[in-house]
Structures are given as structure tokens and as C-alpha cells.
Amino acid sequence: MSFNVLIVDDSNSMRSVIKKIVTISGFKMDQCWEAGNGREALDVLSKNWVDVVISDINMPEMNGLELLDHLKKNETLKEIPVIMITTEGSDNRMQEAFKRGAKGFVKKPFLPEEIKKILYSVIGVSENGEYKEDTGTVDECDF
Amino acid sequence: MENTKKIQELLMNAIFEVFEKMYFVFLEPVDEDVKYDMVASINFTGPVKGCIDVLFTRGMAETMTRNMLNVDDNSITDKLIEDCAKEAVNMICGNFLQKYDSSKVFDLSIPVFKNKSGVFTKQEAGAGENVCKLSFESDGSLMGIEMSVC
Numbered sequence: 001m002s003f004n005v006l007i008v009d010d011s012n013s014m015r016s017v018i019k020k021i022v023t024i025s026g027f028k029m030d031q032c033w034e035a036g037n038g039r040e041a042l043d044v045l046s047k048n049w050v051d052v053v054i055s056d057i058n059m060p061e062m063n064g065l066e067l068l069d070h071l072k073k074n075e076t077l078k079e080i081p082v083i084m085i086t087t088e089g090s091d092n093r094m095q096e097a098f099k100r101g102a103k104g105f106v107k108k109p110f111l112p113e114e115i116k117k118i119l120y121s122v123i124g125v126s127e128n129g130e131y132k133e134d135t136g137t138v139d140e141c142d143f
Numbered sequence: 144m145e146n147t148k149k150i151q152e153l154l155m156n157a158i159f160e161v162f163e164k165m166y167f168v169f170l171e172p173v174d175e176d177v178k179y180d181m182v183a184s185i186n187f188t189g190p191v192k193g194c195i196d197v198l199f200t201r202g203m204a205e206t207m208t209r210n211m212l213n214v215d216d217n218s219i220t221d222k223l224i225e226d227c228a229k230e231a232v233n234m235i236c237g238n239f240l241q242k243y244d245s246s247k248v249f250d251l252s253i254p255v256f257k258n259k260s261g262v263f264t265k266q267e268a269g270a271g272e273n274v275c276k277l278s279f280e281s282d283g284s285l286m287g288i289e290m291s292v293c
Binding site: 011012013014016017020058060086087090091092093107108109110111 | 160161164165208211212213223226227229230233234236237238240241244245246247248249251253
């Protein structure tokens with residue numbers, strides 16, 4: 001079983017790095033789309049089947065938290081799990097992201113193993129492909 | 144003074160973590176002046192305000208870009224170096240602030256990059272307690288970092 005991923009970050013290099021780290025982590029990725037901000041992400045999501053979104057918070061035009069708000073209001077997209085990925089991981093910021101609908105949180109820089117565990121956890125699938133019942137929310141501190 | 148020492152230690156740990164995890168670069172603190180070629184800067188606001196400048200030699204920036212993106216020397220462009228330098232200062236700042244006080248919310252500006260050369264002197268007499276200056280070396284390439292707190 002493999003999954004379609006959308007990576008949202010305003011830095012082209014960072015998107016490449018995230019994609020590379022997800023690939024080398026061993027996470028079973030099928031399609032990988034990229035977007036430079038929340039608005040571009042919504043456009044990708046409206047046209048493609050995405051299993052999980054990995055999004056930066058600080059971005060121009062539409063930031064990661066605003067993207068969460070848009071997804072929450074959209075009946076079709078609200079169930080897609082979103083992992084926030086950011087440099088500044090204060091407890092309050094994490095709580096705010098979770099309140100607005102994020103399912104996971106990773107602080108940059110991060111290791112391949114960290115992102116893999118969070119990806120499988122928010123999708124609700126074990127690494128050998130079995131579905132879990134309740135995914136809840138997760139941040140890297142749980143590992 | 145105690146606070147300055149603590150800030151310096153936290154900043155150093157943030158730099159080590161970012162460079163080792165993201166760029167696979169292992170830095171050694173040095174006392175040398177740094178003849179830098181480019182600067183990446185970021186401002187932060189919150190319970191404490193300040194700014195961080197990271198001053199790179201071309202060699203250091205190229206090593207970071209090569210390692211981060213896993214590209215060969217011929218594929219390294221000025222745009223990739225700029226992106227990489229901005230991401231570095233962004234991660235250092237975020238990592239430092241989290242170590243400084245993870246219970247508080249800070250806002251980070253969008254990083255700014257400048258092709259600007261000069262000489263960075265690690266610790267000038269009378270630089271003040273609100274300024275922290277550090278320089279590092281890795282495989283013959285140098286970089287400096289200056290953090291000012293208001």
C-alpha cells in the first residue's frame with residue numbers, strides 16, 4: 001500500500017529536502033505533489049487525491065494555519081490529515097495548530113525516522129499496512 | 144552575564160543541531176575572523192525581540208547546499224545557495240527560541256539574504272551583553288553568527 005503526499009513550503013529547496021527525507025525514510029510514497037503556499041495547496045487538493053499533507057507554517061500569501069482553516073470548512077477535504085512542519089515549535093503554537101485541525105507536528109530539522117512514524121500514525125496505518133482505529137493527534141515528542 | 148552565557152550555549156547547541164541534522168556539517172568553534180561572502184538574516188519578536196545574522200563563506204554555503212540537496216558541484220546555483228542560507232538562519236532561530244523558552248510564542252520574519260562581503264570579528268571589546276558573536280569552522284570553511292537581543 002502506498003500513499004499520495006502533498007508537500008507545502010515556500011522554499012523550493014526545502015520541498016526537495018522534505019521529499020528526499022520522506023523517500024529515504026522508507027515511507028511508501030506513490031505520487032508526491034508540491035505547493036509553494038496554502039493557496040497553491042488548495043488548488044492541488046481540488047484536482048488530485050492526496051492521502052496526507054505536510055505543510056510549513058510560515059509562508060507568504062496563505063500560511064499553514066490558514067490552510068488548516070480552509071480544509072476544515074471543506075466537506076471533501078476536511079478528513080485529509082495534515083502534518084505541520086516548522087522551525088519554531090513552541091508548545092502554544094503546537095496546541096493552536098492541533099486546535100485548527102493539524103494531526104501531527106514535526107520540528108525542523110528532523111530525522112527520516114521521525115517523519116515516517118508521524119506519517120503512518122496520522123494516516124492511521126501501521127508500517128506493514130494494517131489500518132488502526134483511532135489516530136488522534138501526534139507530535140514528535142511522542143517518539 | 145549569566146544570562147549571556149546561557150544564551151550563547153543555547154545558540155551554539157541550536158547551530159550544532161541544525162548543521163549536523165540538516166547539512167551533515169560538523170562545526171568546531173574557532174576564534175578566527177571570518178571573511179564572509181554572504182549574509183542571511185532573520186528577526187524575531189515575542190517576549191524577547193532580536194535578530195540573527197549568519198555570515199557564510201562561499202565554501203561553507205556550497206558545502207551546505209551540496210549536502211542538503213545531495214547535488215554535485217556543477218548543479219549548485221546562486222539561487223540554491225540563497226535558499227539554503229535562508230533556511231539555515233530560519234532553522235537556527237526557531238531551534239534557538241524553542242530551547243530558550245518553548246512555552247512562549249515567537250514570530251519569525253521571512254529570512255533575508257544578501258550577497259555582501261566583509262570581515263566578521265568574533266568578539267569585540269565592549270560589544271555588550273545583548274550581542275552574541277560566534278565563529279565556526281568545518282573542513283577549512285568558516286562561518287560566523289551574530290545574535291542581537293533588544
